[in-house]
Amino acid sequence: xxxxxxYATHQLGVAGAVLDNSTGKVLVVQDKNKTTNAWKFxxxxxxxxxxxxxxxxxxxxxxxxxKSEFKSILSIRQQHRHPGAxxxxxxxxxxxxxPSSFNISFCQQECxxxxxxDLDELAKTxxxxxxxxxVAKLLLYGYREGFDKIDITMKEFSAVYTxxxxxxxxxxxxxxxxxxxxL
Amino acid sequence: xxxxxxYATHQLGVAGAVLDNSTGKVLVVQDKNKTTNAWKFxxxxxxxxxxxxxxxxxxxxxxxxxKSEFKSILSIRQQHRHPGAxxxxxxxxxxxxxPSSFNISFCQQECxxxxxxDLDELAKTxxxxxxxxxVAKLLLYGYREGFDKIDITMKEFSAVYTxxxxxxxxxxxxxxxxxxxxL
Numbered sequence: 001x002x003x004x005x006x007y008a009t010h011q012l013g014v015a016g017a018v019l020d021n022s023t024g025k026v027l028v029v030q031d032k033n034k035t036t037n038a039w040k041f042x043x044x045x046x047x048x049x050x051x052x053x054x055x056x057x058x059x060x061x062x063x064x065x066x067k068s069e070f071k072s073i074l075s076i077r078q079q080h081r082h083p084g085a086x087x088x089x090x091x092x093x094x095x096x097x098x099p100s101s102f103n104i105s106f107c108q109q110e111c112x113x114x115x116x117x118d119l120d121e122l123a124k125t126x127x128x129x130x131x132x133x134x135v136a137k138l139l140l141y142g143y144r145e146g147f148d149k150i151d152i153t154m155k156e157f158s159a160v161y162t163x164x165x166x167x168x169x170x171x172x173x174x175x176x177x178x179x180x181x182x183l
Numbered sequence: 184x185x186x187x188x189x190y191a192t193h194q195l196g197v198a199g200a201v202l203d204n205s206t207g208k209v210l211v212v213q214d215k216n217k218t219t220n221a222w223k224f225x226x227x228x229x230x231x232x233x234x235x236x237x238x239x240x241x242x243x244x245x246x247x248x249x250k251s252e253f254k255s256i257l258s259i260r261q262q263h264r265h266p267g268a269x270x271x272x273x274x275x276x277x278x279x280x281x282p283s284s285f286n287i288s289f290c291q292q293e294c295x296x297x298x299x300x301d302l303d304e305l306a307k308t309x310x311x312x313x314x315x316x317x318v319a320k321l322l323l324y325g326y327r328e329g330f331d332k333i334d335i336t337m338k339e340f341s342a343v344y345t346x347x348x349x350x351x352x353x354x355x356x357x358x359x360x361x362x363x364x365x366l
Contacts, residue, residue: 077350079342137360168314169258
């Protein structure tokens with residue numbers, strides 16, 4: 001518990017899977033400075049103090065010029081890079097976003113390509129990172145059968161004693177359980 | 184993307200909600216050094232390089248003496264403490280665990296009380312932290328209607344080029360979507 005002093009062990013990266021529900025197309029990029037040209041979702045590192053959804057929206061806009069809104073968390077990856085090197089680990093979260101603009105104007109420094117791709121094409125192609133493939137399949141499942149099947153939704157809390165706010169992400173709870181007391 | 188050097192901005196805390204499926208009781212503790220005696224799930228900070236599920240199992244054992252197995256992630260909280268103080272933020276993950284031992288032998292330095300409590304009692308009591316109440320309701324929903332409703336399950340990957348392994352957590356995908364190609 002809190003007997004040990006806290007210290008930061010993880011960097012946080014966040015990507016946005018921006019799906020246009022009216023066309024079934026999803027926003028993908030290829031990084032400029034990589035050897036393999038695999039499709040992936042735009043994203044990047046969280047700024048200090050920045051919330052997950054805000055990072056996703058900001059990074060998508062900076063890389064692609066597309067404006068969007070946070071809907072849910074889709075997946076979380078934990079990876080320990082360079083074991084022993086300062087103990088730094090990586091947490092990488094992919095969010096589901098809905099676009100509010102559609103004209104791509106991508107960052108030439110970061111991206112080689114950027115396009116709206118059919119989601120089922122992304123789910124099938126071999127030209128995608130393994131995580132992108134996994135999340136594309138998950139997103140396709142949600143697109144076809146309801147996003148409630150895949151969404152990890154957000155609720156905001158206020159901590160009474162400290163005045164701090166925090167955000168909690170989990171599966172949506174039926175109303176009958178929300179009303180149970182406690183909160 | 185990777186134009187900026189990475190740095191660790193988050194500490195990671197992990198708690199374990201250990202539910203005995205045969206009795207419907209869940210393992211809860213009260214911290215010794217807190218002013219309010221609210222029930223919560225045992226947990227603590229991740230060691231450098233330690234996977235989420237391993238932290239949950241280790242912390243539960245150290246605090247309560249109960250052995251358990253990781254099943255899924257239930258919820259994720261992000262909180263930015265002390266804004267500006269080195270930019271440190273807190274990620275706190277609650278996991279679903281299944282017990283493989285049942286005799287409590289709790290850590291007297293950390294815990295004031297520790298017991299197996301009826302899950303519906305925990306979901307209703309006011310003597311629990313808000314996050315514990317939320318997750319207790321979620322767990323009750325899963326216990327009654329199927330854990331597939333609430334689980335964020337884990338899949339392990341190997342990164343071909345680097346030899347590193349990583350773990351990806353998301354909603355379970357139907358077999359028909361897993362077989363789509365790509366991976």
